[in-house]
Amino acid sequence: MLRYLSQAAMDNEPKATILDRLASQYGIRVLNPGRWARIDLQHVLEAVEDLTTVMGGSTRFQSEIRRVSISRLPRETRYAAVALPAIGVVYFETAAWGSASELKWQTVHELAHVWDMRRLFRLSNGLKRATRSKYGRFTPQLPIPFEYEPGGRWLKGRTVPLNALEDWADSVATYVYESYAGQRHRMISPVRWKYVGKHVQARLPYPGQWIPHFYGPEGLGPAPI
Numbered sequence: 001m002l003r004y005l006s007q008a009a010m011d012n013e014p015k016a017t018i019l020d021r022l023a024s025q026y027g028i029r030v031l032n033p034g035r036w037a038r039i040d041l042q043h044v045l046e047a048v049e050d051l052t053t054v055m056g057g058s059t060r061f062q063s064e065i066r067r068v069s070i071s072r073l074p075r076e077t078r079y080a081a082v083a084l085p086a087i088g089v090v091y092f093e094t095a096a097w098g099s100a101s102e103l104k105w106q107t108v109h110e111l112a113h114v115w116d117m118r119r120l121f122r123l124s125n126g127l128k129r130a131t132r133s134k135y136g137r138f139t140p141q142l143p144i145p146f147e148y149e150p151g152g153r154w155l156k157g158r159t160v161p162l163n164a165l166e167d168w169a170d171s172v173a174t175y176v177y178e179s180y181a182g183q184r185h186r187m188i189s190p191v192r193w194k195y196v197g198k199h200v201q202a203r204l205p206y207p208g209q210w211i212p213h214f215y216g217p218e219g220l221g222p223a224p225i
Helices: 015-026 038-055 058-065 100-118 122-131 164-176 178-183 190-198 208-215
Strands: 028-030 068-072 081-084 088-091 134-138 146-149
Touching (some): 015 038, 038 058, 038 100, 058 100, 088 100, 100 122, 100 164, 122 164, 146 164, 164 178, 164 190
Parallel strands (some): 028 068
Antiparallel strands (some): 081 088
16 A cells, blocks of 8 residues: 655645645646645645655656646536646646545546656557457547447446546556545456556555455456456
């Protein structure tokens, strides 16, 4: 389980210090900082540090994700946040302001999208191949107008991701926040866990308590891969 590394140290950091750390250590520029509460910026920084730890350090983080901007818009949408190639991560009023765990989850999820974009979507395409997922019939949705059929076992009763891009981002957030994922019924199958593990330096063991959710009450079925 990943430890939230910076909570105690950051509790009393002023807003200006958090903004500076995001920019200088991680290459993250905060647009319109006046729209941000200090506590929300603190949670974003904690999420960045947690993802950075799993990836292998700030040098690797900046090399893979490169410079990115984040913005907060006072607008209601059906999305909590989105990752846009030309801007970075945009949070909306539907983001989990006031919920530290969920805001961190959303932040890592969106940064995983940015990571995938910087790699020309090779990460999400690789996950699609690893899980033997596929696209089915046409459906009017963006950015990929086909129904996604996730392979590699999907958690029963959980909403299917819209596409391979969401599958990747969700898998990274689950890998970073395994305990929270278990609480929120967001577990991922062993093949997804293993795939994320190939792309990070922190090789975490698959949570054994999740196996019955994918292989039956007795853990029956093929050995987890």
